[in-house]
Amino acid sequence: MKIAFIGVGAMGAAIVPHLVANGHEVSAWARRPEAVAGLAGVAPLASPAQAFTGHDVVITMLADDAAVRAVLLDSGALASATGDPVHVVMSTVSPALVAEMQPLHRQAGVAYVAAPVFGVPAVAARAELNILAAGAEEAVRRVQPLFDAIGRKTWRLGDDPVRAAIAKIAGNMMITMAIESMAEAATLTESYGLPAADFLEVLTQTLFACPSYQRYGRNIAERRYEPGFRLALGLKDALLAGDAAKARGVDLPGAAVVRDRLQHAVRAGRADQDWSALAEVGRRST
The missing domain is CATH 3.40.50.720 (NAD(P)-binding Rossmann-like Domain)
Structure with a gap:
């Protein structure tokens, strides 16, 4: 072709x-x-x-x-x-x-x-x-x-092409929420002396043994954020999810929290890092 x-x-x-x-x-x-x-x-x-x-x-x-x-x-x-x-x-x-x-x-x-x-x-x-x-x-x-x-x-x-578009937006929304959940959980375990690396290794090999959790969990544990997917693009997709939800009268409270934290990360100069750098927002706030 x-x-x-x-x-x-x-x-x-x-x-x-x-x-x-x-x-x-x-x-x-x-x-x-x-x-x-x-x-x-x-x-x-x-x-x-x-x-x-x-x-x-x-x-x-x-x-x-x-x-x-x-x-x-x-x-x-x-x-x-x-x-x-x-x-x-x-x-x-x-x-x-x-x-x-x-x-x-x-x-x-x-x-x-x-x-x-x-x-x-x-x-x-x-x-x-x-x-x-x-x-x-x-x-x-x-x-x-x-x-x-x-x-x-x-x-x-x-x-209908709209179906593929909304599936991608919703899927990316779920990834940002997965990153946020790992970030918050790691912050909690670290406060009790359990390193994020040890905790996230357990979770990403048991309850959440899938590529996204493993890839971004490793980033969070190592605090290394070379971009696979830029945080600025993650924010763009979070905003798309919010607009799509508003158009249908759908409430996405968890997604709204993550969107605000992505915006915080961009303001903190992390726009060009991997979107798993969202985890650093929580770490700095504790």
Whole structure:
């Protein structure tokens, strides 16, 4: 397949080599041209609009709603599409933007598949992402070989792309709450002389033996926060969860507490650290 990839950050740089290795013809665009230049076997695109001309699939992985709007909508890139490409949106964006984009895709003759992922760049580099896919059956079928090339499993969530968007937002909300729960528990055990490392090793090998708890529990225990997922992006997703809940009249009291603590961490200068640095907010307050 001829694939155009828009938005080559850390995740994109980990994903694109798998597409190339599986025999696909890949072109890419990024705000920083050097990000594309560093990808072997990938042709640079001069603009996002070029992605929607002459390609079978366009994959976008942009940081937030504002970036998606600027790069795809305000630029006219989507409206200029030719042929009948499938647009795979791997960005974590709001349900409101997903709903807004669907008629714009229909007008442009572009099939829309939402496919946000669970996994950090290291997971993407191993082609072990979990992909949350929602969109028209035929469109998802067309891009399934790409998902197979980059992921461990594709989770099909129906025809409405909003379902995949809200699943990703809710899942990320749960991760922030997991980080907060480990941070608070470790603060409690430390106050009684039990090191966080000892306590979290027990918990992440027994009651909470899963990758997210293990990865972020290790960060908290070692107090090492090299970014796998930047805290600023975690705050962005927490704000998306709050907005999505407000739109449906849903109360998320626990999530509101974590959102406030993420904001505190950003103000404390931790925006570019891993989101597990949220734990340091609790440690400093005790």
